[in-house]
Amino acid sequence: EDQVTQSPEALRLQEGESSSLNCSYTVSGLRGLFWYRQDPGKGPEFLFTLYSAGEEKEKERLKATLTKKESFLHITAPKPEDSATYLCAVQVSGSARQLTFGSGTQLTVLP
Amino acid sequence: IAGITQAPTSQILAAGRRMTLRCTQDMRHNAMYWYRQDLGLGLRLIHYSNTAGTTGKGEVPDGYSVSRANTDDFPLTLASAVPSQTSVYFCASSDSSREDEQFFGPGTRLTVL
Numbered sequence: 176e177d178q179v180t181q182s183p184e185a186l187r188l189q190e191g192e193s194s195s196l197n198c199s200y201t202v203s204g205l206r207g208l209f210w211y212r213q214d215p216g217k218g219p220e221f222l223f224t225l226y227s228a229g230e231e232k233e234k235e236r237l238k239a240t241l242t243k244k245e246s247f248l249h250i251t252a253p254k255p256e257d258s259a260t261y262l263c264a265v266q267v268s269g270s271a272r273q274l275t276f277g278s279g280t281q282l283t284v285l286p
Numbered sequence: 287i288a289g290i291t292q293a294p295t296s297q298i299l300a301a302g303r304r305m306t307l308r309c310t311q312d313m314r315h316n317a318m319y320w321y322r323q324d325l326g327l328g329l330r331l332i333h334y335s336n337t338a339g340t341t342g343k344g345e346v347p348d349g350y351s352v353s354r355a356n357t358d359d360f361p362l363t364l365a366s367a368v369p370s371q372t373s374v375y376f377c378a379s380s381d382s383s384r385e386d387e388q389f390f391g392p393g394t395r396l397t398v399l
Contacts, residue, residue: 179328207386218290218376218390219329262328272317272336272380273344274388278328 177202181263181277188284191252196280198263199245208246209274210239211262219262222248253284289313290391292377298397299367307362307394309377317380318360319344319388320352322373329376335360367398 178201188194200208207226211219223232225241232239236257238249248261260281264274293308311318320332321344331344335354349371351363360379364371374395378388 209386216393218378218392221387221389224386264329266386272388273319273331273334274329275331275345276321276329278326 177265177267177275179263179265179275179277181261181280183280184278185281186283188250188253188282190254190284190286193249193251193253195250196248196261196282197245198248198277200263200265202265202267202275204268205265206268207266208241209264209266210237210246210248211264213260213262213279222261250282253282255284255286258282258284290377290379290389292375292391292394294394295392296395296397298399299364301368301398302366305364305367305396307364307375307377307396309360309362309391310358311360311377311379311389311391312358313379313381313389314357315379315381315389316357318354319378319380320350320360320362321376321378322346322371323376323393324373332362332375367396369398372396372398 180199182197210222213219223239228243240247260279262279264276290311319334321329323329330346333352335341338357376393377391380388
């Protein structure tokens with residue numbers, strides 16, 4: 176059974192305090208790993224897709240990396256507007272376009 | 287404005303009643319999806335449709351049905367609602383040329399009493 180586990184469940188940072196969120200996965204064959212951002216009361220917003228171990232992608236203060244067992248979302252010098260829930264999802268080879276999501280990490284950045 | 291709309295925004299429903307959640311996209315995406323989001327469980331796929339006229343079951347399809355008569359609309363029906371179907375429901379779509387990125391609607395908060 177495909178599984179996606181995110182840690183920590185919640186993270187509080189001071190503005191400017193860099194950290195990382197973890198997404199570990201167990202799948203039969205990874206086609207892609209996705210990161211989404213979700214603000215309260217809204218739908219998830221796409222951030223990144225990673226396809227192979229060693230791949231990295233960046234967007235503003237966010238950088239996503241991928242290994243064969245896990246992905247990290249690094250947040251450098253976060254700002255209060257980075258506060259949100261960050262979701263990780265995997266797409267398995269042969270599963271059409273279905274995504275399996277983790278339960279998310281709720282990030283709070285304090286001013 | 288291009289995107290996905292969902293209706294209603296929220297609904298309180300008596301158990302046993304029938305309910306249809308509406309989803310419309312104007313991006314001409316081939317694929318559409320319905321997810322439910324519950325605290326601590328994340329987003330779980332209910333049903334999906336890769337193209338108009340076809341549908342498939344996701345992880346948690348029981349108690350739900352869908353149809354895809356055209357490209358733009360993908361309604362989700364609860365034939366006889368039960369309290370365990372209390373959740374936030376999200377519709378999403380993706381383009382076959384950029385199938386990785388799923389665009390999500392704003393969600394429908396459903397409470398079944």
